[in-house]
Amino acid sequence: MTIKFEVVKECKKTRARLGKLYTSRGVIDTPVFMPVGTQATVKAMTPRELEDLSIQIILSNSYHLFLRPGHNLITEAGGLHKFMGWKGAILTDSGGFQVFSLEKLNKITDEGVSFNSHIDGSKHFISPEKAMEIQMALDSDIAMAFDECTPYPAGKYQVETAAQRTIQWARRCKEAHHSSSQSLFGIVQGGVFEDLRIENANKLVELDFPGYAIGGLSVGEPKSLMYEILDCTVPCLPNNKPRYLMGVGAPQSILEGIIRGIDMFDCVLPTRNARNGSLLTLSGKLSITNAKYKNDFTPLDNKCQCYTCRNFSRAYLRHLYMSNEILASILGTIHNLYFMSSLMKNIRLALLEDRLLEFKEEFLSNFLS
């Protein structure tokens, strides 16, 4: 089955909404944060650990899986879910962002993008059609159209060209995409130019996708600019379709995004930061390797009910990080994902109880102080 989206409740004071995204791998409560499982694994987590954390959907990267182990091998395995032993939903990105951000580009044409692998330097070509082939082979629940991302800052002509190409590619993606089990989302581009975003969103909506992403943000622009772009873009997108803000995962940005009508988020930071010892607490980020935690036998966050906080002290966590132990990454990731999961749950509860702005104010007054 393809996805269905239901708006359960709309906020009276903002564009925020509570929703349910129905997939053949279960219902996803929105707004949702999707942890990233780049190489067919959310780093340091077993699938059962993710289930324990009530995670309903993860993101995986087509680009990485295309290069290694190869999308055809994953088809042979019975699809990405079976390959990685994950029963929840999966959204795959198109590879566009990685190709533009990680690789020494050889050539971008209207046809597609040639690039060299970051693993072995081998040459590859990804077109909109190829991106669809890869994602259909992976058999994720949600596939993303192949888009051209522009960096920040970038001139208007460059951004406009990329945005127009993104529309052409979105059309080709739609034509090439045929799957009864996968839904294809379109991606709005247009950099930080309001007129380009609006034009791009309108053209994309004409193509009629079951969901829309906003790409090319959180690439270095000031936060205020990102929020302005959301303010002008979201109203162009249909109310009855899910909206996904790509690559955003900082708690304050998630809150600002939700208020502006976003339903889905993803970001590597909660998991990557966890591996580097930067841990999320209600009072903000805590750098656990700091010497002041050496003899601190209290939990990381005494209000947190995650496995890590229920069983281990800051002193023990610090010891694990200082000793480069794998368990540091495991316990840190459990905690940060639990934090994100709880944050989203609390946001949804606040939405249900008509107190989202109050929740935001209270949360940020502690988190950013």
Added chain:
Amino acid sequence: MTIKFEVVKECKKTRARLGKLYTSRGVIDTPVFMPVGTQATVKAMTPRELEDLSIQIILSNSYHLFLRPGHNLITEAGGLHKFMGWKGAILTDSGGFQVFSLEKLNKITDEGVSFNSHIDGSKHFISPEKAMEIQMALDSDIAMAFDECTPYPAGKYQVETAAQRTIQWARRCKEAHHSSSQSLFGIVQGGVFEDLRIENANKLVELDFPGYAIGGLSVGEPKSLMYEILDCTVPCLPNNKPRYLMGVGAPQSILEGIIRGIDMFDCVLPTRNARNGSLLTLSGKLSITNAKYKNDFTPLDNKCQCYTCRNFSRAYLRHLYMSNEILASILGTIHNLYFMSSLMKNIRLALLEDRLLEFKEEFLSNFLS
């Protein structure tokens, strides 16, 4: 409470015995294999993962914990069990083996050993008294006497001197050790010289320890020589006390050790090999990164009921190892520890059913073929 040991059943054809080791952290069924948790963590495992694997006792290294985070910090934390969140039993080694094998020695005297830290080069001194202080501070269930290990090969004079010093040190350890919650084991040394081993064992037994270890084996000598030393040493040790063969964990050596009357084993190999992709199956070791497993969608071992084998294919495991994913170490370690746990369970069952030699023959005919 200190430990109590009960021989439940003796093998009629060999020196093997089925036993129970009672500790304040639960009963340990022997023969037992103890996974190694060097730095207060069994690498890549959460304590709940270890509990799932039915592990009753782990080993931790005094030397490493003395250097980092420091034994006094662990006392402050409430002891090693509380510090690392492990409810099962813990045996700590004395640091002797590490000081002799890892460090650039400064000086060995009858007083003790001076050495430089492998972490920061700082100077340290460990004496029998210091080794007791460290282990009492850690509050492990079983502490080991501070001994002098000799390498293989080593001349008889060198080995004899070290063995005699080990007895002097064992006496000093006993005098310095005072704990109502910890039991102190003595260690037999004497290299590969039968007469030295017998003399050393007899002297150690005069000191009357609640358990005895055989140290200084599996350090490079031929297996046959190790078995000969066990054959002559074990009969010198009392029947009603547990016997521990240090640093041995290869399945075939464990079986040979058990037949010669050994009750306890430890080794880093099952966990270290797991992180390097060398995985234990009933048919022997399997190197999962081998290209032939690229498209192999069968479980690692289709007779194995561990979490890894029930949920993931060889192709997926290979992908994780090739991609240097943390999950590779996690799933590999779960499997190898499950394998060791099952092996010991099957050995105990065979002992109970009077078919240990038949079990050994059958197991080795598959494992070594």
